Amino acid sequence: MAVTEAIKEALWLRGLFGELSLHxxxxxxxxxxxxxxxxxxxxxxxxxTKHIDMQFHFVRDTIDEGKVLVQKIxxxxxxxxxxxxxxxxxxxxxxxxxxxxxxx
Numbered sequence: 001m002a003v004t005e006a007i008k009e010a011l012w013l014r015g016l017f018g019e020l021s022l023h024x025x026x027x028x029x030x031x032x033x034x035x036x037x038x039x040x041x042x043x044x045x046x047x048x049t050k051h052i053d054m055q056f057h058f059v060r061d062t063i064d065e066g067k068v069l070v071q072k073i074x075x076x077x078x079x080x081x082x083x084x085x086x087x088x089x090x091x092x093x094x095x096x097x098x099x100x101x102x103x104x
Contacts, residue, residue, distance in 0.1 A: 002031075002036070003029065003031045003033070003036045003037075003039075003040060004059050006029050006031070007029055007059045007062065007063075007070070008059065010027045010029050010068055011062060011067070011068070014027055014067065026068065026069050027067065027068050027069070028068075028069045028070075028071055029068055029069070029070050029071070030070075030071055030072075030073035030078070031071070031072065031073065032072070032073050032075055032080075034072060037070050037071075037072055040059070040063055040070045041063070041070075076094075077098065078095075079095045079096075079098035082095035
């Protein structure tokens with residue numbers, strides 16, 4: 001569900017940039033869940049995926065059209081971890097470096 005929401009946000013930003021006449025290619029959304037990436041590429045009905053709704057099918061169509069690409073990002077390279085889980089100080093500093101924030 002999180003990757004679906006991220007893709008919907010990416011599509012909204014694509015629309016905004018399009019209205020500003022800024023041309024762009026494929027939008028890349030990074031995900032650290034291999035299972036979620038597989039669902040975006042080949043979603044088959046399974047007991048564990050029964051909660052996926054029509055929004056996901058819209059997202060799948062967008063991926064199939066080539067507007068959005070979902071790629072794997074390793075945990076060590078994922079700056080979003082600093083917003084989603086408690087981290088030791090060294091990992092927090094690494095995440096800040098990844099987004100270009102300098103700390104004292």
